[in-house]
Amino acid sequence: MPPGQDGLGPAPLACRAPLSTDCSMQTPTSSMPQEPLNAGSEADVTQRPDGARLSTVVLSVVLALPLIWPTTASPDVVQWHLLLAFVSWGFAMAWTPSRAPLSQLLWPALGVGGLLSLVSVPLGATLGAAVAVFQWVRHGDGEVRRAVLLSLVIAALLNAVMGILQVWTPGLVQPWGLASAIPGRPVGFLRQPNHLSSLLLLGLGAWIWWVQSSDRHRDPAQRDTPATTLGLFLAVYLFLLWVVDLTGSRTGAVGTLIFSAWGLLHRGMSPRMRALVAITPLLYVLLWGVSWWMGQQGWMNFGAQAQFQQQDMSSSRFKIWHDTWVLIKDNPWTGVGWGNFNLAWTLTVLPDRPTAFFDHCHNIVLQFMVELGIPATLALLAASAWVFWHGAKRLWLARLSSDATPFAAASVALMLLLHSLLEYPLWYPYFLMVFAGAMGLWLGAQRAPEPAAPPPASSGTLAAALNASLGAAIMAGGTYAMVDYDRVGDIYRSSAQAPLAERIEHGRHSPFFAYHAEYARVTMAEQPSRDFDGFDVAMRRLIDTRLMATFAKALEEKGLHDQALYVTDRLREFRKPEDDPFLAACEEAPLEALDTPPFQCDHAKGSYTWRDFDRLLKEGRSTAR
Structure with a gap:
């Protein structure tokens, strides 16, 4: 086998540092498709200049802001978080613009946004921004890719700390308006246990990437992760997993299986870390036992226990799925129309409906079916299957590589998809943008570029300037929406100076x-x-x-x-x-x-x-x- 060829690209990561699998065990180049990893996916987080590291950290904090924003404003408790997602991701795109050709970033984003705006302006703006984020990350350099994953580590750790305070010292966070409305169950900065659980699992995947990326540059004489590094990894890993446990999220419990699959498939991971990642569900169960015991001793209010002991834990969800299917059968071809589910469900005869009010059917496939119709949904599912098939092939090709980037990105995307089968996290821009970024990481540069003459420098500069302008436009749109929301919020503020009728009339002209x-x-x-x-x-x-x-x-x-x-x-x-x-x-x-x-x-x-x-x-x- 020629030096440096292992089927993953011209510089095989698994051969540069001894890991659990040596080069002799790898498949010859002639029998494996040549789909090298993108250079930017080699997320070297330790051997970079201080200035570059600082830039990455700043970018990561900016991307984490929507997930750690502490304040709220009536009438929606997470509206600032939702709008800040556009500001943060738009700023990041403008700060580190992609030099990808306009046909790969600007035009797809404008095309999707413009087309969907014919249905709904907010929908077009949101999905257009998501497409821009996907392409920006997919064609981004190493700094962009590092920042996307590092932002999840930052957000998860800060939310976990807040979650512990909400369980152990709720009175301490009450003055900040951050106390959990569900005693004994943390909600973090996102105000929902299930959202906190998903975020923490996203952070777990990013944390594995961080440690594995740092570990790749250890002493080449070492075949495994040093004990000190492994201890730090395990401490943070168990801490995040423990707070997932405290949320009582059933989705989070199932989501731990994603990490088992990662550990079993990713043979390029250091053996000790791989073993720990593979037993994540077992660690979750053990931490559950510890939490239960602490609750029995009176040391903490373990609210998650009551969540799992409910006789019929998902009766409302099953009922809403049943009701959704009734609507699908009544409107099989074109659905009830985008955004009309709540109206159609509320005003349809459904004697056994759940007693809560739903604006979403809590399953992304059923949501598409009921609002778009069965044919359109089948087309979307077919396109999605094609995308994830290519993603699966990338993971298979990367299974011997020590680079954890594709696996971390896949864990983020799959966790949000799992959550989408039971709720609707992708209707929240702070998760939608993360999902778009993760898909960009996962699918980024799967194939080696074809040899060609380098484009003129002016061409790359123009593309970067226009792509940066797109990011600035997304940021400006998010900022305008925040100002617009603040103006409408005056209706619900007793401290507002204008008469209520005047505030209502003013709010009626809001575009969003x-x-x-x-x-x-x-x-x-x-x-x-x-x-x-x-x-x-x-x-x-x-x-x-x-x-x-x-x-x-x-x-x-x-x-x-x-x-x-x-x-x-x-x-x-x-x-x-x-x-x-x-x-x-x-x-x-x-x-x-x-x-x-x-x-x-x-x-x-x-x-x-x-x-x-x-x-x-x-x-x-x-x-x-």
Whole structure:
């Protein structure tokens, strides 16, 4: 075998430093496709100039900001985090612009964003930015790739520390507004146990990469990870895994199996680390036992125990999946339309629906089916299968390499996909951008470049400038959205100076958050039928008890008595009459004793579908114009 050829590229990583697999065991070049690793994937985190390391750390902190932002603002507790994702990733793209040809970065991002903007401007902007992040990382240099993974280590560690404080000393973080709303279960800076769990597992994958990358530059005479390095690795690994344990996330428990697969497949990893990574699920179970014992001793409130002891842990999720399938069968070809799931589900007869309000069906495949239809979803699944098949081939080719970058990136992407089968993390930009970056790392530069004359220097400079402009535009868009959200948030602040009506009217003109203003406008109106045009915006987000009751009143005022009763019947299906004065009025006194019983105490005589109300909403808005 020629020196330096192992099927992974011209400079085999597995042959440069003795690991668990020596060069003699590797497949000859003639029998393995030549798909070298990208040079930037050799994430040397130790032998770089101080200035380069500082630049990487700064970039990593910037990318971590959306995941560690400590403050919130009404009405959405994580809205700052969501918008900061655009600012941070846009800044990073502008700070270290890619020199990739415009056909590989700028035009795909603008094309996807522009096309999807025909459906929804926020959707087009979000997915256009995600495509830009994917291509930026895919064609990025080593600094970009290091920063993406290092940012997850930083975010995971800080969230884990916050999680421990939330469990052990909740009073300490209460003044900061960071106390967990679920006693004994940490939520980190993301305010959700499941989101914290997923982030910590993303950080675990990045931590393996960090230590393995540093370990690759140890004394070549050593065949395995030094004891001190292994001790540091294990301490951080167990710490992050313990906080995953405390979240009580069932998704997190299943996600540990991803690391077992990593340990079994990645033969180029140092033997000790490989063994520890492979037994991650066992370590999770052992830490669970330790946490349970500490809870029994009264040393901590182990809230995750109650989560796993529920008799029917996923009844709401199974019910929402059942309801989603009902909608799919009713709308198999084109679905209910993008963003219409909540409206269709709420206004469809579903007597056994879960009592919570859902704006997503908690499964990404079902979500695509119900909103886009079965044919479009099958096309998306086929395209996804093709992408992940290529990703799997890359992992197979890299299994003997000591470079952990493709495996770390795959663990991040697969963890978020697993989470997407049970919730909807990719609807949160701070996870969507991480997913896009991870896919860029995983699929980046799979094939060796074809020999060609180098392009003129001016061409690369122009591409870098335009690609940097794209990053700046994403950052500017995120900044504008943050200012816009802050302006709309005045509606919910008692400290705001302007009258409430003026604040609501101002918020109605928001390009991104008008639904908050319209919700306040229609639900606070004395006669909601006079503001009927606002329902078309307010009811495209999340319909709750208050909004349904107000909508029924508006329909009654407009003379649509039976339609109002239909909406009221759907409200009854949520089985929360004690929480709603609108329905409680029917229980306060015998109806026969009243001269004019409340209209909501009757039942609809006709049969309607959600599309009937969709037309009413659109007509109401068009009439107001």
